Amino acid sequence: MNESVIRAYDVLANKPIQITVQEGRIGSCEPLSEERGPACSEPLPYVAPGFCDLQVNGYQGRDFTSPHLTVDHVYEVADVLWQFGVTRFLPTVTTQAYEVLIHCVRTIAQAVNEFPILEHRIPGIHLEGPYISREDGPRGAHPREHVREPNWDEFCRLQEAATGLIRLVTISPEYETSADFIRKATREGVTVSIGHTAASPRQIREAVAAGARMSTHLGNGCHLMLPRHPNYLWEQLAADGLYASFIADGFHLPAAFMKVALRTKRDRAVLVSDLSAMAGLPLGRYATPLCELEILEDGRLVVAGQRQLLAGAAQPITTGIMNAVVLGEATLPQAVAMAAVTPYQVLGMEPSRYRPGLPVNLILFDVDESEKNQSSDRTHANLSNGGEFAGLPGKRIHIRAVYFWEEIKIFR
Numbered sequence: 001m002n003e004s005v006i007r008a009y010d011v012l013a014n015k016p017i018q019i020t021v022q023e024g025r026i027g028s029c030e031p032l033s034e035e036r037g038p039a040c041s042e043p044l045p046y047v048a049p050g051f052c053d054l055q056v057n058g059y060q061g062r063d064f065t066s067p068h069l070t071v072d073h074v075y076e077v078a079d080v081l082w083q084f085g086v087t088r089f090l091p092t093v094t095t096q097a098y099e100v101l102i103h104c105v106r107t108i109a110q111a112v113n114e115f116p117i118l119e120h121r122i123p124g125i126h127l128e129g130p131y132i133s134r135e136d137g138p139r140g141a142h143p144r145e146h147v148r149e150p151n152w153d154e155f156c157r158l159q160e161a162a163t164g165l166i167r168l169v170t171i172s173p174e175y176e177t178s179a180d181f182i183r184k185a186t187r188e189g190v191t192v193s194i195g196h197t198a199a200s201p202r203q204i205r206e207a208v209a210a211g212a213r214m215s216t217h218l219g220n221g222c223h224l225m226l227p228r229h230p231n232y233l234w235e236q237l238a239a240d241g242l243y244a245s246f247i248a249d250g251f252h253l254p255a256a257f258m259k260v261a262l263r264t265k266r267d268r269a270v271l272v273s274d275l276s277a278m279a280g281l282p283l284g285r286y287a288t289p290l291c292e293l294e295i296l297e298d299g300r301l302v303v304a305g306q307r308q309l310l311a312g313a314a315q316p317i318t319t320g321i322m323n324a325v326v327l328g329e330a331t332l333p334q335a336v337a338m339a340a341v342t343p344y345q346v347l348g349m350e351p352s353r354y355r356p357g358l359p360v361n362l363i364l365f366d367v368d369e370s371e372k373n374q375s376s377d378r379t380h381a382n383l384s385n386g387g388e389f390a391g392l393p394g395k396r397i398h399i400r401a402v403y404f405w406e407e408i409k410i411f412r
């Protein structure tokens, strides 16, 4: 029988373990005695459940919100995400005309139907918009002409085209129809997240009471200027029941905000990449339907011709995990949980475990602290945050291998 034996350091349980994998399932999982552990041979890799990224807009020019999206694009993006340890993700479809949204959710559902592995890798679609704020700032880069108030009938038609695959929806609670929409979606088992919003604190509270469970990339998609208090940021930070996702790429949020937000949310914090469709392309300028974009040498994706105005995220979820650790607000186990455990809780799914008989979903990785990374990180820190991340010691997650159902990917 085809069997793999994995000896590794269990990040979440904080101990060395030995796992056997047979035909895509966990055969056994035993604690590893210290004699066979890290002391006697070369250091064990870390083992953790595969990361689950709740927000991926596309990659390398393949865009989940495009009238040209194909089933092959969906497969190709999924295939690239193995190398970041992302075994599961939610393709994210953002604000567009109704016909485009229908095409995108239908195509993703077809891909899940056509490629057996995608049925396991894509537990759902994240619909971010079109029911968000029209105001500049909160709206972010979503096209204003396609923003609209929550419309339950329209959502049901989209959900039908998606064959029920829409699992997370980001809306703004600032509309008359918002609370009713949240109640109905929640009743149908769709997780509602608050985002791209200009809502009042009262509307935030009503959304939470109606069933909203998360804040989408809290701290981004906001006004440049806000009343000091009250405002929707404080209200969401203070709502203990709300999970919150963060783009911890080192560019989207300053260190001070990340520190406060992670302390406040603790085990309700979720890390997402929010990877843009333009992420992963070589350095240079690119024409897009909205504007000309540029990928800079430090990895930032900006509006072409300047260096400050971000046009999306381009760092994998592993960057956010190490940034959370480097900020000193999360241990490695806590930061890994923000990408490998908490996302499942948001979706109401059971997180993956190493229990005999269950399908395997695990990654092996090292935390690489080479000199080379240290120097490049200092550059990254200075350019992105005026030195606020200057303490970055140059840690990188290096994925060694992924075991997911019957797939085994080895990286060197």
Ligand SMILES: [Zn+2]
Binding pocket: 128, 140, 196, 217, 221
């Ligand atoms: Zn967004």
